Amino acid sequence: MKEVSETSPGDVQLRSADVSAQASSMLRCFKLETENYCLGLGFVSKVPTGAQRHALIEQPSLRAADEASAEQDIATGDLTPAAFVAQRAALPKSQRVTAELDEMQAAWNGRDKARDLRELAASNTPHPNPITNPQPTASTSAQPSDAGSPQPTDGATGEATPTPATALTAPPGSTPTGTPTGGSTSTPTRTVPTVGTSTPVPTTPAAPVVVPASAYIMKGYQTSQEKGYWCGPATFQSIDWADDNQKDTQASWAKDLGSTTGGTAISAMVQQTNLKTGWPKTAGSYIVQSVSTWNTQTFFAVHQKHLGVYKAPVIEHVQLLKRYFPYLAFNHSGHYQVGRGYDKKNGTIAIFEVFNERRFNSRGNVTDGPRNIPASALFNATLANSFQNLGL
Numbered sequence: 001m002k003e004v005s006e007t008s009p010g011d012v013q014l015r016s017a018d019v020s021a022q023a024s025s026m027l028r029c030f031k032l033e034t035e036n037y038c039l040g041l042g043f044v045s046k047v048p049t050g051a052q053r054h055a056l057i058e059q060p061s062l063r064a065a066d067e068a069s070a071e072q073d074i075a076t077g078d079l080t081p082a083a084f085v086a087q088r089a090a091l092p093k094s095q096r097v098t099a100e101l102d103e104m105q106a107a108w109n110g111r112d113k114a115r116d117l118r119e120l121a122a123s124n125t126p127h128p129n130p131i132t133n134p135q136p137t138a139s140t141s142a143q144p145s146d147a148g149s150p151q152p153t154d155g156a157t158g159e160a161t162p163t164p165a166t167a168l169t170a171p172p173g174s175t176p177t178g179t180p181t182g183g184s185t186s187t188p189t190r191t192v193p194t195v196g197t198s199t200p201v202p203t204t205p206a207a208p209v210v211v212p213a214s215a216y217i218m219k220g221y222q223t224s225q226e227k228g229y230w231c232g233p234a235t236f237q238s239i240d241w242a243d244d245n246q247k248d249t250q251a252s253w254a255k256d257l258g259s260t261t262g263g264t265a266i267s268a269m270v271q272q273t274n275l276k277t278g279w280p281k282t283a284g285s286y287i288v289q290s291v292s293t294w295n296t297q298t299f300f301a302v303h304q305k306h307l308g309v310y311k312a313p314v315i316e317h318v319q320l321l322k323r324y325f326p327y328l329a330f331n332h333s334g335h336y337q338v339g340r341g342y343d344k345k346n347g348t349i350a351i352f353e354v355f356n357e358r359r360f361n362s363r364g365n366v367t368d369g370p371r372n373i374p375a376s377a378l379f380n381a382t383l384a385n386s387f388q389n390l391g392l
Helices: 002-007 011-015 019-026 050-058 081-090 093-109 111-123 231-244 250-257 266-276 296-309 375-384
Strands: 029-032 035-038 042-044 214-216 288-290 314-319 334-343 348-353 369-374 389-391
Touching: 002 093, 019 050, 019 081, 029 093, 035 111, 042 111, 050 081, 081 093, 093 111, 093 266, 111 296, 214 296, 231 250, 231 266, 231 334, 250 266, 266 288, 266 314, 266 389, 296 314, 296 334, 296 375, 314 375, 348 375, 369 375
Parallel strands: 042 288
Antiparallel strands: 029 035, 035 042, 214 334, 288 389, 314 334, 314 389, 334 348, 348 369
């Protein structure tokens, strides 16, 4: 907590800084035990350089340069990196530090989940022969691709009964002691507890978790966003409604999420999920997690565990482009959806699409409701978003 406050720049310093310096300040990173967390970006496997953070906010809000066949339509409501930096920088320091501390508290509470996800990603990453198959660079491995992406289908299949598992949570009442990751930081060593000075405590291997072949949750709780920039409030309305069976208004959630005409921040979506819903009781504290170094296999495996074992929704954070979601008539912006199921045999992830094109454009398609999306397409749509992260 102390490092977060001490490294937050003063108002005069921040207002006089150029865009690159503002990005470095508003997206600064900290070490939480073994994990790296960057404000606005979430848990990352590798801390981005200042140049990479500057490039992030310079990227166009819609990656559609190669989408000549699809017309650009309205933005649907996620907050771009540039808008996130601008909003944070515009806050008085006292309010900005409060927002940063709230975000870091959620990250601290979810650090064990982040470690498990990093280890899962490592287990799903093949170790190439350094001579015949050199390791791809981060810049090439994180690029979206259309290869092997079948077309999405409407609706959802029958529901499977998932197997319960123990939630991953941080110790109650613990306090963040994050360290800025500007330099090298030693990694703590985890050891088996001992009794006295020499008698080791025997460890019992955890029973393997059986992941269902398919699972669907939240049936009947789909929503449709009421304003063009309210994909965040609509997604959260669905997630909260399925939790307590009380359908609060999107306007009320827009207020709680701090949504503006520029959109909603992924960190706000995660924070409100932890504060206002019971999903963390089964899934552990929700976190913002980067997927930039993942592959489709990891992406799908994480969804299977979260939806099939924890039985809790995923906050999908995609770029709403026709190439990944062919039910669209137009391309749109960064966007939120509800991840609520999967089918391993078909390789699909079930979502609630909260955006209805026809509502905002008479030439648009009717697009809201349950959808089954190929895991590869949803993963690439997540990579196409400048943030390259999700909430879970």
